Each structure stands twice: as structure tokens, then as C-alpha cells.
Amino acid sequence: MDEEIFSAVDEFIGATLLGEDEALRAAVEAAEAAGLPSIQVSPPQGKLLQLLVRLVGAKRILEFGTLGGYSAILMARPLPADGRLITLEAKPEFAKVARQSIERAGVGDRVEIRVGPALEALPALEDAGPFDLVFIDADKVNTPNYFNWALDRTRAGGLIVADNVVRDGSLGDAADPDEATVAQRRLHEELRGDPRVSATTVQTVGVKGYDGFLIALVEAA
């Protein structure tokens, strides 16, 4: 098993189930041209996010970590005309690229990018919720902080999804000193027996290697 076969399978899924997507291709090209790192969700993962948006009938979405707008475009597309996606991005130069790609994709009216460190953006978001879906995909050490903030501001029946929690399998290694890994392990420990959510983590392979998503359904109080 190696990265080559993971990528070949992602390509096959793309060619069969996902199809061509001009706006997404343009977003990836614009990000590459501007020198952004190529760390957006993979096409199959992005489609999963989009399906989750549809499954919960989301109208209000919050994203941590915009990058070039790839996941934001996918999640914004199924939103109704009065739906809103707010996405938080630390780097102004990334946000600028994302804004252009989001406009080009035709979802600019539903997407708002807030520029700055996400933790600093949170106080101004008190009135923006409650959210139907929150996607956490920014600085990994803060994933537990973002999750805990989101938990109080996501409606019952809503979802909180966190990317990059498995980290090449280091999630299973109690001795791994990497602080991003320690944070993902702590989040899992904190959720042990927490009646406010029902959660699982799904390990993934693909063009981005070996990682995984935590998916938490918010329970009624």
C-alpha cells in the first residue's frame, strides 16, 4: 500500500462519481499560481463535506481555515439563497485569492471571509449562529479550542467536523510529542462520555496521504 495507489483511487473516484468541475479547478489553479500550499481537502473529501451540508439542510455554516476557498465553495453551493457560510482565514493574501475564486464560483453572495487569527474572530461571531455545520480546518493545535467554542453554538442535530485529526496515524500514539497530535488526542479524550455529542473519527487515505475526519453530531440538550 502506498501513496500512488491512494492517488489512483482518488482519481478514479473523481472521474466516475465527482466529474469535471470548472470552478473548483480554477480555484486550485489560482491557489497554485499565488503560491498557496496545496493542502485543501481532496475532491472525494470535499464531496463528503458537501453531502453533509445537504444532509443536515445547513443554512448557517462556519469554517475555520479558508486557504484558497476550495472547501468553502463546495459547502456553499448547496446553501439556499438566504444561507450563509462564514470562513475564517489568518492570512490576508490567502483570503484575497479565496475571495476571487469564491466570486468566480458564483457563491460570493453567500460566503463571507473574515481575515485574522480565528480565535480573535470568535467574539464577533456570537450573533452569527447558531450554526448547522462547523468545519474545523485551521491551525491544528487550536482544534480543541475551536471545537469547544463551536459546541455551544451549533444547534441540536447539527454537525461539527474536524479535519486532520489522524495525522499519519499519530492519533494512536500516546507517546507522540507533536503538539498538533497531542491536541487531537486531547479532543478525543475530552469527548469521551460527553453526552452533548455523538462522534466518530473516520481514517482516510488518498491524494493527501493518511489522515482522518472527526465527525460529531450535536445532541439535544
Ligand code: SAH
Ligand atoms: N479548508 C481549506 C484548507 C484550509 S488549510 C480547504 O480545504 O480548502 C488551513 C488554513 O488555515 C490555511 O489557509 C491557514 O492560513 C489557515 N490558518 C492557520 N492558522 C490559522 C488561524 N489561527 N486562524 C485562521 N486561519 C488559520
Ligand code: DHB
Ligand atoms: C495542513 C493543513 C491541512 O488543513 C491539511 O488538510 C493538511 C496539511 C498543514 O498545515 O500542513
Ligand code: MG
Ligand atoms: Mg485540512
